Amino acid sequence: MRIYTRKGDQGQTSLIHGQRVPKNDLRVEAYGTCDEANSVIGLALSFLDKEEWSEKDAFLDQVHRVQTILFHVGAELATPNDKEVTWKLKQKHIDELEKQMDVWDKHLEMLRNFILPSGHSASSALHMARTVTRRAERTVTALNEQEEVNPLVISYLNRLSDFLFVAARYVNQSLGGTEIPLKADV
Template identity: 55%
Template sequence: MKIYTRTGDRGETSLAYGKRVPKNSLRVEGYGTVDEANSAIGVIMAALPNEEWTQPLVLELKQIQTKLFHIGSELATPADKTVHWPAKEEDVQFLETAIDWKDQQLTPLQQFILPGGHLAAAYTHLARTIVRRAERCATSVAMEEPLNPIVVRYLNRLSDYLFVLARYINQQIGVAEPVLHQE
């Protein structure tokens, strides 16, 4: 089987179940941005040091990557078709539990922090901003046609998770968080 099909050479692509849409449609923009976020999470894992404390993070991030794949599939499925792996409340709860645990390990925020610090933390901030864009795309889809509301909630919570994760990574590695300097 060849990797290229030539079916998209005229600016169209297929959603799940074969419906053809322009490549700049809201759904395609949504699942494409989710895919970009998923790739950025892979970069985070590659940048993490190979230490004992990172192993649970890698397992969490792999679970998140799987859920992002499912959310991409949900965005790629026309509103009148069956979604095979819908986002569920328990997916949001998984993120909230992870956020709460990490947040308890962190010193309270005293000022605005800037993206950066250790390379893995900087990549985590980059992934966070991509997830925010994916959330905006999913919101646009939901405004135009039916979409599982948990998709938007999950992406919203995922960006929160990534913010806390970046702080946690910097703290665990012992790298100071860059802070906003008041001028």
């Protein structure tokens, strides 16, 4: 399969089912930002020892599942409203995030104040993925003001950013990274 098609050379791209839209269309921005978040999650995982982390609470399995679902969320966003979505986000996907956060949270020190994104490289990359996910959520919210979006997509992205925050803390603590508390006086 050839990667390049030359069809986007004039600033247009195709949604699922072939509808052409400008590359700066809000729908394209929404699924593109989900793709960006997914890539940053992949970057975070590249800093972890695969053998150690595949056994640790099935961390890699959990995060790879999130990446897969996030890819499908992007596909759902790339499908025009008048076309059938072949895969739809469900409440169970949000519930899975919450359940996993509860498991990891039991191992974490209670937060007493805000923390700066820092520590181990994997943790810092997960914090970056969290901020990209928040941008995706804002973009999808703006898209939803123009045309209807599955409300579970907004909820999933909101919960995913929380999930990535907890994952970043879990990784940081597991690898001996330091959480730097936010100082009120600057």
